[in-house]
Amino acid sequence: MYSIRTxxxxxxxxxxxxxxxxxxxxxxxxxxxxxxxLTHLAVQRIDGAKTQAAKR
Structure with missing residues (x-):
């Protein structure tokens, strides 16, 4: 059995x-x-990481 969060x-x-x-x-x-x-997720995460880095 998995945890509820999982x-x-x-x-x-x-x-x-x-x-x-x-x-x-x-x-x-x-x-x-x-x-x-999977490619969509990878590109989305890369763009999201760049956005987060720019906010810092």
């Missing part, structure tokens, strides 16, 4: 993936869609 984090990631994939079912998608999602 379950909340997993639920958040699932929601992000669902919304990013335009609510398509995972069975209808392949590895390329997952790579697009």
């Amino acid at each position: 379950e909340q984090a997993y639920t958040d990631w699932i929601k992000r993936y669902i919304l990013h994939s335009d609510k398509r079912h995972p069975h209808d998608m392949g590895a390329s869609e997952m790579m697009q999602f």
Whole structure:
């Protein structure tokens, strides 16, 4: 059993993936869609880190 915070984090990631994939079912998608999602996250985090660094 996971802690409630871990379950909340997993639920958040699932929601992000669902919304990013335009609510398509995972069975209808392949590895390329997952790579697009992971790339999106990486770019978003890099931009977010740059924004946070600029505020300091």
